[in-house]
Amino acid sequence: MGYEDVGRDRSAEPSSGVPAAVLENVFDDPTQGEPGRDRIGVHLGWEFLLLAGLVALGWLLWRADSAVLRGTGLRTLLVAAVGLGLLALAAGLSLRTAAPNLAVGPVAVAAALHYAEQGDRGLPASLGPAAAVAALGGLALALAVVVLHVPGWAASLAGAAGVVVYIERRSAPVLVQGDYDPSRNAGYLFAGFAAVAVLGGLFGAIPAIRRLVGRYRPVADPARRRGVVAAVVTAFALVGSTVLAALAGVLLAANGPGPVPPNPGLDWTVLAIGVALLAGTSAYGRRGGVLGTLLAVGLVTVFEAYARARGWTVDRWTVGGVALGVGLLVTRLVETYGRPRPGGTEIPEPVGDGTISTGWTVPRSQPVDNWPPTLPTPAAPNPVDPWRDPRWEDSPRRWDSEER
Secondary structure, three states: OOHHHHOOOHHHHOOOOOOHHHHHHOOOOOOOOOOOOOHHHHHHHHHHHHHHHHHHHHHHHHHHHHHOOHHHHHHHHHHHHHHHHHHHHHHHHHHHOOOOOOOOOHHHHHHHHHHHHHHHHHHHHHHHHHHHHHHHHHHHHHHHHHHHOHHHHHHHHHHHHHHHHHHHOOOOOOOOOOOOOOOHHHHHHHHHHHHHHHHHHHOOOOOHHHHHHHHOOOOOOOOOOOOOHHHHHHHHHHHHHHHHHHHHHHHHHHOOOOEEEOOHHHHHHHHHEEEEEEOOOOOOOOOOOOHHHHHHHHHHHHHHHHHHHHHHOOOHHHHHHHHHHHHHHHHHHHHHHOOOOOOOOOOEEOOOOOOOOOOOOOOOOHHHHOOOOOOOOOOOOOOOHHOOOOHHHHOOOHHHHHOO
């Protein structure tokens, strides 16, 4: 028994030999994860910068065209923010589970086209089939990702190609047939989106939920399966992100001033992923902020309105590309300063011979067969010649006398 085994209750420990108290704070994996809590300070600092940028852009927009922030213009702006926000939530949800869904943009465009064609049947009759098909498509995508255990971005890109085929069956823009006007409920829609975004961020900051949601994130070989729990959580996230994308498409189509063009929608994917990364969600999965999604959506929406007010020609690819580039820098910032604080409790790692390293320099106990004996074994005495024993001699030997 080595030094590390003294006084240890092994009945309360897992088979890996790692103390149970350490495993309670491990987010990634009980045998390979980082111990300790993720640091949230870096997210709060970045969200303060997003808030400052939003306030500055709002002031510039007010000076350029104050009508956008009043009355009908404000309601239209809020609905546009909700539509982009649903797409950002869809992208962020898949990113947090380390299975990014690149099909959110094409799914949104396909749902918008469906609503434009079937909107005259009423909102429930047109929205219901779109959401149901999106759920089935998300389920097929989830099964491909978790059963085959392939990267989410690759499987969703294949799914996006199939959705683009459906979109390209139309050769001209589709005029919206429905009469639903979401601007009449703009305040309620934005309040609902804000509540979902903030509550999702708050729940995502809880260590147990953070660990559960990000369990699909690889910590060693990315091709190794992460377990049944990780697969189930990732599947639900992919289904939810696909349904959110469909809802966003319907809302954007109903809020748009003109017909819905049958474009592939990959520009929406770039914009959604860019906004999610800009909000502080890590491209590697698991880590994310609290208010980041709400602030990033508001920042991008106000910037697009400001660009239109100034007469700038800024397309969706440009905004999405810039947001994506800045978001990758934010990911590096989050991964560097958001991981558990260095110098804290560390998980004992196995060394080359399979023993547990505890940080103490303690000599290994040797096998019993190689222990040195307690006392040295005395050397065997030389055999005594009985004929040379002095007791057989009663007088000096002649050959040893001086007369020899």
